[in-house]
Amino acid sequence: MSHTRVYNFAAGPSVLPLSVLERAGAELTNYRNSGMSVMEMSHRSKMFMDIFQETKDKLRRLMNIPQDYHILFLQTGASGQFSAIPLNLISRTGKADYAVTGNFSNLACQEAKKYGQISLACDTSSRNHSCIPRQTDLKRDPEAGYFYYCANNTIYGTEWDYIPETGAVPLVCDMSSNILSMPVDVSKFGLIYAGAQKNMAPAGLTVVILKDGLAGCELPLTPLMMNYKIMIEKDSMYNTPPCWCIYMLGLMLDWVAEHGGTEGMEKLKWQRANMLYDLLDSSRLFTCHAEPGSRSGMNVTFRTGDETLDAKFVQQAEEAGLVNLKGHRKTGGMRASIYNAMPLEGVEKLCDFIRAFDKENG
Amino acid sequence: MSHTRVYNFAAGPSVLPLSVLERAGAELTNYRNSGMSVMEMSHRSKMFMDIFQETKDKLRRLMNIPQDYHILFLQTGASGQFSAIPLNLISRTGKADYAVTGNFSNLACQEAKKYGQISLACDTSSRNHSCIPRQTDLKRDPEAGYFYYCANNTIYGTEWDYIPETGAVPLVCDMSSNILSMPVDVSKFGLIYAGAQKNMAPAGLTVVILKDGLAGCELPLTPLMMNYKIMIEKDSMYNTPPCWCIYMLGLMLDWVAEHGGTEGMEKLKWQRANMLYDLLDSSRLFTCHAEPGSRSGMNVTFRTGDETLDAKFVQQAEEAGLVNLKGHRKTGGMRASIYNAMPLEGVEKLCDFIRAFDKENG
Numbered sequence: 001m002s003h004t005r006v007y008n009f010a011a012g013p014s015v016l017p018l019s020v021l022e023r024a025g026a027e028l029t030n031y032r033n034s035g036m037s038v039m040e041m042s043h044r045s046k047m048f049m050d051i052f053q054e055t056k057d058k059l060r061r062l063m064n065i066p067q068d069y070h071i072l073f074l075q076t077g078a079s080g081q082f083s084a085i086p087l088n089l090i091s092r093t094g095k096a097d098y099a100v101t102g103n104f105s106n107l108a109c110q111e112a113k114k115y116g117q118i119s120l121a122c123d124t125s126s127r128n129h130s131c132i133p134r135q136t137d138l139k140r141d142p143e144a145g146y147f148y149y150c151a152n153n154t155i156y157g158t159e160w161d162y163i164p165e166t167g168a169v170p171l172v173c174d175m176s177s178n179i180l181s182m183p184v185d186v187s188k189f190g191l192i193y194a195g196a197q198k199n200m201a202p203a204g205l206t207v208v209i210l211k212d213g214l215a216g217c218e219l220p221l222t223p224l225m226m227n228y229k230i231m232i233e234k235d236s237m238y239n240t241p242p243c244w245c246i247y248m249l250g251l252m253l254d255w256v257a258e259h260g261g262t263e264g265m266e267k268l269k270w271q272r273a274n275m276l277y278d279l280l281d282s283s284r285l286f287t288c289h290a291e292p293g294s295r296s297g298m299n300v301t302f303r304t305g306d307e308t309l310d311a312k313f314v315q316q317a318e319e320a321g322l323v324n325l326k327g328h329r330k331t332g333g334m335r336a337s338i339y340n341a342m343p344l345e346g347v348e349k350l351c352d353f354i355r356a357f358d359k360e361n362g
Numbered sequence: 363m364s365h366t367r368v369y370n371f372a373a374g375p376s377v378l379p380l381s382v383l384e385r386a387g388a389e390l391t392n393y394r395n396s397g398m399s400v401m402e403m404s405h406r407s408k409m410f411m412d413i414f415q416e417t418k419d420k421l422r423r424l425m426n427i428p429q430d431y432h433i434l435f436l437q438t439g440a441s442g443q444f445s446a447i448p449l450n451l452i453s454r455t456g457k458a459d460y461a462v463t464g465n466f467s468n469l470a471c472q473e474a475k476k477y478g479q480i481s482l483a484c485d486t487s488s489r490n491h492s493c494i495p496r497q498t499d500l501k502r503d504p505e506a507g508y509f510y511y512c513a514n515n516t517i518y519g520t521e522w523d524y525i526p527e528t529g530a531v532p533l534v535c536d537m538s539s540n541i542l543s544m545p546v547d548v549s550k551f552g553l554i555y556a557g558a559q560k561n562m563a564p565a566g567l568t569v570v571i572l573k574d575g576l577a578g579c580e581l582p583l584t585p586l587m588m589n590y591k592i593m594i595e596k597d598s599m600y601n602t603p604p605c606w607c608i609y610m611l612g613l614m615l616d617w618v619a620e621h622g623g624t625e626g627m628e629k630l631k632w633q634r635a636n637m638l639y640d641l642l643d644s645s646r647l648f649t650c651h652a653e654p655g656s657r658s659g660m661n662v663t664f665r666t667g668d669e670t671l672d673a674k675f676v677q678q679a680e681e682a683g684l685v686n687l688k689g690h691r692k693t694g695g696m697r698a699s700i701y702n703a704m705p706l707e708g709v710e711k712l713c714d715f716i717r718a719f720d721k722e723n724g
Contacts, residue, residue, distance in 0.1 A: 006397030010404040013605060021391045021399050028387040029380060035368030035683065037383050039564035039610070042372040042686055075437040075566065076587045079601040083585030111586055197602050202401035204437065204566040204604030221583050223445030224473055225438040239441040240559050242566030243375060244606060248401070321397065324404055 007346035010324035011154050011299060011337040012177065012198035020251045020341075038247045043240045052241070055250035062253055062261055063179075065186050065209055072208040072228070073236040073246055077195040078104060078176050080206060082111040084226040085148065085172055085191065088218045090116035092145035097121040099138065099164070102129045102153030103330060104174060112148070115219060121147065128331070129156040132294040135165060146170045146190060152178035154198070155328040157290045157301030157335065163188050170214060178298050179207070180256055181340060182266035190214050196245060199298075199339045201252055205245035256340065265340050272338045272347045273297040279351050284362030285309070286354070289331050303333025304361075310334060313357055322350050369708035372686035373516050373661060373699040374539065374560035382613045382703075400609045405602045414603070417612035424615055424623055425541075427548050427571055434570040434590070435598040435608055439557040440466060440538050442568060444473040446588040447510065447534055447553065450580045452478035454507035459483040461500065461526070464491045464515030465692060466536060474510070477581060483509065490693070491518040494656040497527060508532045508552060514540035516560070517690040519663030519697065520656045525550050532576060540660050541569070542618055543702060544628035552576050558607060561660075561701045563614055567607035618702065627702050634700045634709045635659040641713050646724030647671070648716070651693050665695025666723075672696060675719055684712050 008015040031038050034047050041048040056071045065071065074080065090096055090112070098109040099121040106125070112118050119141050122133040140147065147166040152159040154177040163185070164171065170190025179194040186192065191210050197203035208228070215228035224230055230238055256265060277295060280286045280302050289301035304310050310333050314326045327335040338347055370377040393400050396409050403410040418433045427433065436442065452458055452474070460471040461483040468487070474480050481503050484495040502509065509528040514521040516539040525547070526533065532552025541556040548554065553572050559565035570590070577590035586592055592600055618627060639657060642648045642664050651663035666672055672695050676688045689697040700709055 004392055004395065004397055008398050008402055010402070010407070013401065013403055013405060013602060016399065016402050018391060021401070025387050025390040028390065029383045030366055033366065035366055035685070036370050037378065039375065039383070040370055040372070040377050041375055043375060043565065045372070045686070075442075075604075077601045080437075080585070080587045083587065087585070114583055195602065202606045203405065203602040204607060219583075221476055221581075223442070223449070223585065223588060225442045225445065226585060239439045240375060240557065240565040242437075242604065242607075244564045245566060245604075323397070324407070 058253040082108040086112040086115035099149040105150040150174040159296035201249040269297040420615040444470040448474040448477035461511040467512040512536040521658035563611035631659040
């Protein structure tokens with residue numbers, strides 16, 4: 001069926017490798033002679049517990065997650081963590097620092113204000129979030145319970161190219177849109193989390209990587225499903241976890257490993273992204289939203305400056321099998337989300353299309 | 363592949379119809395010529411929005427849900443609702459009544475105590491939850507903000523055969539293990555919810571059916587993903603919903619419709635259950651956990667009274683392709699979960715096995 005597939009540049013949920021989908025399809029009604037689908041398995045069965053544990057192990061291996069970090073498989077996406085993080089961590093000092101560099105860090109910041117005293121470490125909204133602040137620009141409170149930032153801003157197409165230095169203050173990072181796209185020194189973080197539906201798996205799974213010792217000081221009203229301590233104690237199985245997404249994550253992690261691990265992903269990431277940025281910078285028609293030095297390797301945001309022409313671009317691209325290139329309404333223009341599973345060929349095809357469009361309309 | 367499939371009596375996640383799985387498999391890499399899997403679709407795309415809306419419409423039709431009820435597609439299972447319900451509803455009066463007839467209603471009750479003043483409408487724990495109270499046995503507070511009960515107790519194998527009368531107090535019901543197994547007069551409820559992984563879809567989706575006007579008085583610290591008002595305003599898409607599970611629910615609802623709707627399901631339910639209860643009651647070896655008049659049509663709990671013999675039963679059944687019959691540790695013995703998707707043939711095979719086992723060991 002591969003010849004009928006499109007190149008899907010959606011910001012999430014997004015493209016999965018065809019080989020991963022085909023593997024899932026091959027064992028859909030009968031997983032490894034169990035006589036049932038993974039979708040039908042008791043989460044407490046040995047067969048599923050093996051899938052669960054192997055998936056955790058694979059993630060630990062691929063991301064080189066130290067043994068004193070817990071891996072949790074939760075639900076409700078990044079927005080669930082917007083609440084869970086302050087509910088679990090803010091009582092350490094009652095305060096937290098938030099770096100606002102886009103839509104989702106702003107939403108996280110607003111939600112956190114329900115639970116404690118929040119300071120802005122930075123706010124790039126006056127430049128429509130087209131840039132990432134430098135370390136020296138960050139206002140930090142040494143008494144903050146944690147420092148929060150979002151490593152890649154899906155809507156604006158910016159990405160932090162460094163890990164903020166926060167001293168003894170635990171670093172909390174939303175990696176929803178760039179997890180597994182590069183090696184990361186997990187030991188520098190207190191908590192890393194990611195909604196799975198961009199770089200890892202289908203929608204419905206949130207991965208939380210949490211340093212041991214940070215849980216256990218949750219606010220008294222914390223809902224049990226948002227209580228990290230309970231989730232650690234129950235190994236993410238206080239109740240039924242999102243089994244199918246966990247299984248799909250396992251298949252995706254195999255695929256990442258087969259393609260060079262996080263080092264391989266990082267190489268591919270900048271091959272894809274630089275191919276686009278170089279072309280856009282040298283084009284007559286297009287400008288990029290993100291400033292050089294702050295540009296994302298996952299979401300490339302660009303526009304012609306003419307809304308009608310932008311719309312024409314999106315429509316003609318779709319007719320050419322290059323779909324979901326419309327930018328978010330907060331930036332307008334176009335956005336090419338080029339996550340791990342986007343083949344280089346898809347970006348080459350997009351570059352061909354941009355070149356032709358530029359020539360015809362520039 | 364059907365000849366290699368087993369009969370899966372798991373309590374949840376549980377069996378799905380083979381035809382539903384095969385349909386999902388057939389369009390796994392390319393849904394209706396979209397060139398992509400449902401797992402890859404943007405939740406805001408027209409293609410997925412159609413799936414989403416059609417699934418809601420199908421559920422409304424099948425359950426005859428009045429127009430003044432909202433249908434929400436949420437996450438984190440019943441346990442998430444254990445918190446969300448008091449967070450959203452208890453401030454109406456600060457109090458609520460809980461009918462404790464099993465494990466999950468007890469957990470819901472314990473969680474609710476964090477948020478308000480909880481009274482026990484009943485507690486069947488002294489009889490190891492083998493029975494359901496009658497209407498006249500329920501202690502009710504006319505000033506309760508709501509009355510909570512669990513319609514079917516998966517672990518103990520009991521099921522309410524009536525809808526409690528609560529006057530003006532909104533009725534809240536956990537239907538996780540018997541939703542869609544019979545026609546229900548939704549207009550008698552304030553809120554019905556169900557984790558999908560028993561009777562409806564793979565794990566990772568929670569359906570909430572909520573009467574208009576009940577949302578909007580949430581406690582100030584309610585996490586945004588647990589705020590019914592926000593979820594109603596955003597039509598369950600504050601962020602990315604569990605798309606694949608919603609799609610699978612749609613396929614399952616088609617299957618229910620093709621098999622006579624909820625009336626058809628109710629007929630099948632008691633055909634399956636009575637076949638088992640009649641046989642067990644007339645056997646030499648077996649006794650049922652649930653008392654007559656309180657017995658579940660979804661989970662049949664039984665035992666020999668001899669743990670070694672029970673273990674032998676479970677093991678030999680598994681060798682015969684009848685799997686996941688081990689009872690929960692709180693009841694011991696065996697449990698046959700016979701949800702909508704369990705074919706009659708599976709129950710017939712189980713009855714044959716019980717008959718032979720009774721003859722050989724009785």
